[in-house]
Every structure is written in C-alpha cells, then in structure tokens.
Amino acid sequence: MRHTNVRALVRDRRYRMFWLGQATSTLGNQLTVVVLPALVVPGRGAGTFGLLLAVESTVMGVLLLLGGVVADRCSRSLVMAVADVFRLVGVGGFMLLASRGPLAPLLVAAALTGAGAALYEPAHRAALSQVVREDLRQQANAVDAATRRLGGLVGSLLAGVLLSGVSPPRTLLVDLTTFVISLVTLVWLRLPRVKTERGEEQEQQGLRAVFAEAKSGLVEVRRRPWVGAVMLQGTAQVFFLFGPNFVLVPMVSQQRYGLGAFGWVSAATFVGSLLGSVAGGRIASGRPGLWAMNALAPCVLTPVCLMVEVPLWGFCLGLAAGSLGVGCFMVLWYSSLQSEFPDRLQGRVFALEALASFGLQPVALAAAPLLVALMGITPFAIVAVVVLVTSTYVVLIVPGVVPLASPAAVKDRLDRAAVTALS
Template identity: 65%
Template sequence: MSQPEIRALLRSRQYLAFWLGQVTSTVGNQLTVVVLAAMVVPDRGPGTFGLVLAVESAVIGVLLLVGGVFADRYSRSAVMAVADVLRLVGIVGFFLFASHGPLGPLLVAAALTGAGAALYDPAHRAALAQVVPEELRQQAYALDASTKRLGSMGGALLAGVLLAGIAPPKALLVDVVTFAISLATLVWLRLPPVRTALDAADAGGAGGARDAGPGGLRAMLAEAREGLVEVRQRPWVSALMLQGTVQVFFFFAPNYILVPIVSQSRYGVAAFGWVSAATLAGSVVGSLLAARVSVARPGLWAMHALAPCVLTPVCLAVDVPLSVFCAAGAAGSAGISCFMVLWYSSLQREFPEQVQGRVFALEGMAGFALQPVALAVTPLIVRFIGMAPFATVAAVVLFVSTYGVLAVPGTDRFATPVRTRETPVLAAAGKEKVTCG
C-alpha cells in the first residue's frame, strides 16, 4: 500500500475513528485470551479453560447470523457499541469469577463475550463501506487486516509485560480500558442505518413474515433467509464459502493443533515462537501486498495466493529444517491474508449494502462451521492413521479445493457473470435492479 493511499484513508475522521476502535478492540481481545488463561488454568485447571473457550465459540456460532441481521437493520456503529458493552460486562465477569467462585457465572461471562463477538464482526466488516469510498476499500481492508495482526501481537506482548509485573486480575482491568476506548470511538462515529425509509416501508408492507414487525422473530428469520437467498443467487460465492469450510478442517485446525506439537517435538520448545513470528510477519506482508493488486481476474490471483497453504502440511509430513518450516508458515499466512483482502472487497462490490451484514455473517459461519469439530477430531485422526498420511491428505485436499472452485463461473473474477439481474432483497418493491460483474 502506498503512502498517499494510507494518508488518504487516515485523513478521513470517520475512518480514523473506525480504525482506532478496531485496533484497540483487537488488542483487548488478545490480551483477554492470555490473561484469562493465567487466571483460570492455575486455579481451575486446563479443562475449565477449554470449557470457557468452548462456550464462547458456541455462542458465536449460534448468534453470528443474528449479528448480521442486526447489522443490516440498525446503525452498524451502534451494533458494534452494544457488542463492546456486552464484552465489557463479560470481562468484569472474568475479573470476578475466573479464579474462584461458582463455575456458572464464569460461563455466563464467556457467553457474553461470545455474543459480543457475534454482533461485532459482521457489523464491523459491513460498516467499512459506509466510512470508505469505493476506490479505497481494498486498501482499507488491507490496512484493517494488517493492523489486526499487529494488534493481536501487541495485545499478547502487552499481556506478557503486565503479567510479569502485576497480578492477572489487575492486568485484565487494562482490557476494560481498551474496550472503553473502542466504545468511545463508536459512539462518536454514529453511522446511520443502511435501511432507507423506502426499504422499511417495503419491509413493513410485504406481508407474510414481515407482519411480525421490525423486532419480531418472524421478521428476523425472513431477513436471515433473504441473506441466504442472496448468497445462493451467486454460485461462485457459495462455492468459496464451501471452500472455506473445507479448508478450516484441513489447514486451520492442523495449524492450531499440529504445528505447535510438531515444531516443539522436532526443533525444541522455542521453535513454535519462531514459527508463530514468521506466520505473523507473512500475514502482514500479504495484507499489504493485496492492497496493490489491481487485475481483471482477482479471483484467479487469490487462488494462486492460497496455493502455498499446502506447504505447511508438507512440512508436517516431511522432516524439514526449522527455517523451511518457518518459510512455509510465512508463505501460507501471506497467501491467506492476500486472499481475504480480495475476497472481502469483492463481497462489498457484489452485494447491495443493505444485505452485507448478513452476507458477512454467513461467510463467518461458513468458516466457523467445522472449526470446533476439526479441533476436536484432528488429534484423534492423527493418532489413528499417523501424522504423515493425514498431512498428505490435507495437502491434496487443500490444493484441489483451492483450484477446483475456479470451475464455477465468476470465481476467477470474483464477480457474477450475469451483468444485470434483480436481487431478492429488492424484489419485494419490484422496482430496482442491481448491476454486478
């Protein structure tokens, strides 16, 4: 990303507030994970810590689409502010119950932080279109992705420094400050709802499910279904979401479970730190490089960027030097970051603004669907068939799923081939058309 592009983004007071809120929120999230482990594991054991993370993940999975509906229905900055309030309350619950006391309130706190994340993520991704002009959105996504990675690293480092000098509960109070800063930026931002008065009138007069009113369950279910229809109308989007679900099982889960085990057993206890550092560096580089991609077929470039992900399973199967292991992690992470910037930018170009919250929620659900299962069963599969066979299968599946989606029309350009067609969400009015491609 060029300096003029960065200056153009940061000159916008709206984007600057949006960006600062995201950075502080990311730092706080990572700090919470590290400090929470230091509070829960010594007193309650690793099993309880795993249960807390499982509850948080389960709530995210259940409520993510609800978060997408809210992001399209209400002010996205307000939805993110509510999400931060929920997470603040959850952090207070961690402060009170992480180390001692009944288990129930601790799990409630985890559920609140999960609910906050489910509300925050779709609204945050969809809100970018409201604060950044279309010609700078790809660059904005690149800056967003790179600062998230750096913010996560900063949060982990800050947690380490704090834990070295003060008790974990006091370190957790610093997280309250980060979320308070994020909340302040969102209150100042005050983005208007994306729904126009005409949209609301059409929704209220369409009959059927809409009769339940703006807050009714039937209306929410109808809106969630509209998001599903929008995605189904674009087979290339559905194919890429399915690709994400598959690759979570064969790449992300092995990265979380197998890479730490293999790196430490082969190269020593400090090796995973080097692999993690290389992976982080690769993700930042990939995000920044993606901001400079301007081609007629961004989808094809995105698949080429994903291809190096197969190197990590290969390194799990074959005993390579640590430097090669690190390089493989960096290359795969750079490719994923590049893909994500191009992917998210294409979703905002492709879908009407008033459904983007639900689309991003569905995209998140597709990526999240198999994650808990994959994390649970990957070690069992490796124990049953061995590391090398599993890694070989993973490499083949990753390669085939990466390039196989190009057979679906539109994937190579990240755009629907049909030039003009009616979108389901706008079809109720029977008046509007959307140009795609």
C-alpha cells in the same frame, strides 16, 4: 498498496476514528487470549479452560446469523458498541471469577464474550462500506487485516510483559480500557441505519421477521453461485487444514524444536499475515479471484512441514508463506463481497461468510488430535494437501470466481472504466 489511496484513507477523519476503535479492540482481545489460560488453568484446570472456549465459540456460532440481521436492521456503530459492552462485561467476569468461585457465572461470562463477537464481526465488516468510499475499500480492507495481525502481535507481546510483573487480573484491566476506547470512537462515529428497499420485511418485528431476513441473506448468496462456492471452499479448508493447524503446529514445533520454538513460529506467522495483507491492497487486476486462489497455494507448505522434519527456520518460512497467502486472499475476498452486495445486505452476508468459514472450527480443533493419533500425522497431512489443492483450484470453474464478481457487476465495472478513460 497504492500510496495515494492510503493517504486518502488517513485524511478521512471518520476512517481514523473507525480504525482507532478497531486497533484498540484487537489489541485487547489478544491480551485476553494470552491472559485467560494463565488465570483459569492454575486454579481450575485445563478442562475448565477448554469448556470456556467451547461455550464462547458455540454461542458465537449460534448467534452469528442473528448478528448479521441486527447489523442490517440497526446502526452498525451502535451494534458494535453493544457488542463491546457485552465483551467488556464478559472480560470483567473473567477478571473476578476465573480462578475461584462458582463455575456457572464464569460460563455466562464466556457466553457474553461469544455473543459480543457474534454481534461485532458482521457489523464491523459491513460498517467499513459505510465509512469508506468504494474505490478505497480494498486498501481499507488491507489496512484492516494488517491492523488485526499487528494488533495481535503487539497484544501478545504486551501480555507477556505485563504478566511478568503484574497479576493476570490486573493485566485484564488493560483489556477493559481498550473496550472503553473502542466505545468512545463508536459513539462518536454514529453511523446511520442502512436504507432498505421498499417492501422489504426489515421493518417488521418479531422472531418470524428475523428468520425471514436471515433467509433473504441466504437467498442472495445462493443467487451468486461463485460466492457460495468460495464459502464452501473455506468450510473444507478450515476443517481439514486451518482448524487442525491451531493444534498441530504448536504440538509439532514443541516436540521437534523445544518449548521456545513456538514463539518463533508465531512471530513468523504474524509477519507473513501482515505482508500478505499489504500485498492484497496492492493488487489491481480484472481477475482478482485467480490472484486470490494462487495466493492460497503456498498453504500446502504447512502440512508438508508437519510431515517432513525440516529445520526450524524452514518450518517458520513455510508457515510464513502460507500466512502471507491467506492475508492476501482475505483482502481480495472481503473487498469483493463489499462491492458485490448492497449495504443493506452486508451484515447478513458477512455473518454467513463467518459461519461457513469457521462454523466447523471447534469440531476440527477437537478432532485433529484424535485423527492424528488414529492415522498418523503423515496420512493426515497428505489429506490436507489434497483437500487444499483441489478446493483451491476447482472453484475457478464456477463462473464469477475468477473476477470475484457476478457478470452484471463485471459489466458495470467495465462500463465505468470506459467512461473514466474517455473523460
């Protein structure tokens, strides 16, 4: 990562506050991920825990496009603050109702956390463009991705430490505190609404206007075939590779190497993601799409390690290499979307991106164990390798994928570089 740009980010007070809110929110979210099964499973069983996750992910998927529209209509810091309130109330419901009591209010709490995530994610990605100037966005995305990985690791470790000496409901009090800190930073930030083009339907009211705005975001993506191609690539890879990995990696690691092995595997994955995020911030190339696709190639090591019995250290290295590639890819991909689309559209674009990339993940999570039981893990892993390699490199034939930009944007970038060189 270029040190001059990182120092410029650190000196920016608005970015520091934005980062602080995101860092605390990430840590708190990971606390809930670890603590929730400890709250729910002993009293209600694994089936109820699975139902909570299904409700949360379904509500998030259904509301993502609406979240993108809201992020483009309103102050994005306000949208993120409202999302934090939803999630704060939802986590409070988990704390009070997870182990006993009627099921319906607990499902409402899960729905609130899903709705909060649907509002937060598009607004957060789009808000970064308002907080950080264009020449610093790649570095800001790298720091953002690294913060998520590091926050996830610290949150997991902190949850383990707290659970060893504190009851699960009290542990969730720490998560509630992180939401309060995030709310304070967002209220201080007070981002203005994004300016809209004259004649755009954004100022209209009612459900019809919401659908029209969601459609306009889809139209803007369709006008750029390279964006749609990479989004479809993400859909295929999540369904055949990344989604199943959430189920198969812990299952295989525990069967082969023992119950404690998944801790080492998780740590290796976090470290790989962190290094990949840093690497993504350092890449300065006119062909970022080629770098991004090559970065995904080591992900084939994960299905290979699933079907070939390698030592535990080899399993960890394989997963770390794949996570490094994904971290690098995501920095370049998010930076390209922020550069390609105007601020007024970014909420909807990032909502579509999240929906395309992760909309089928719940189905993949449910289908993976059944398919492995039916086919065997080796044929399943071979299919994953073929899908990954094919989908990674076939998109390079679509114009715009190699530079991760439309021809007009590439020309504008070259013109600005020429002006800078002459001045």
